[in-house]
Amino acid sequence: MRLRSHLLLSAALGFTLYPRQPGQVLLVVAAGTLVDVDHLILYGLRSGDWSIVGAWRYDCYRHGLIPPGDHRPRYGSLRSWLHQPLLTLPLLGLLVRRWPGLRPVAYGVALHLLLDQGWWSSAT
Numbered sequence: 601m602r603l604r605s606h607l608l609l610s611a612a613l614g615f616t617l618y619p620r621q622p623g624q625v626l627l628v629v630a631a632g633t634l635v636d637v638d639h640l641i642l643y644g645l646r647s648g649d650w651s652i653v654g655a656w657r658y659d660c661y662r663h664g665l666i667p668p669g670d671h672r673p674r675y676g677s678l679r680s681w682l683h684q685p686l687l688t689l690p691l692l693g694l695l696v697r698r699w700p701g702l703r704p705v706a707y708g709v710a711l712h713l714l715l716d717q718g719w720w721s722s723a724t
């Protein structure tokens with residue numbers, strides 16, 4: 601899922617859950633979008649290129665077919681453990697139990713992971 605979609609849907613969830621608490625909305629939106637920072641970090645570690653533009657260019661060509669003669673590097677999956685729902689969601693549950701103030705962060709991350717799964721696109 602694209603950054604814009606994560607941003608808009610996280611904002612919708614935040615405003616729905618916390619209509620009169622802008623700080624909580626901001627936490628939902630930040631958590632719902634910033635989970636993807638792991639892609640940038642893994643890209644930087646594997647490529648040595650820490651520029652946003654380089655990461656964006658890589659993202660544009662990495663999903664497409666590899667035409668003959670294209671020897672641009674591929675760095676494999678750029679998803680860290682943060683994108684593993686079976687690991688991340690129980691950990692978030694434990695953290696929220698200990699620190700209830702993290703609930704908006706947990707909602708944002710959970711929404712992000714749900715959207716990344718893409719279950720709705722195959723249902724229709």
Ligand SMILES: [Zn+2]
Nearest residue numbers: 635636712716
């Ligand atoms: Zn993601």
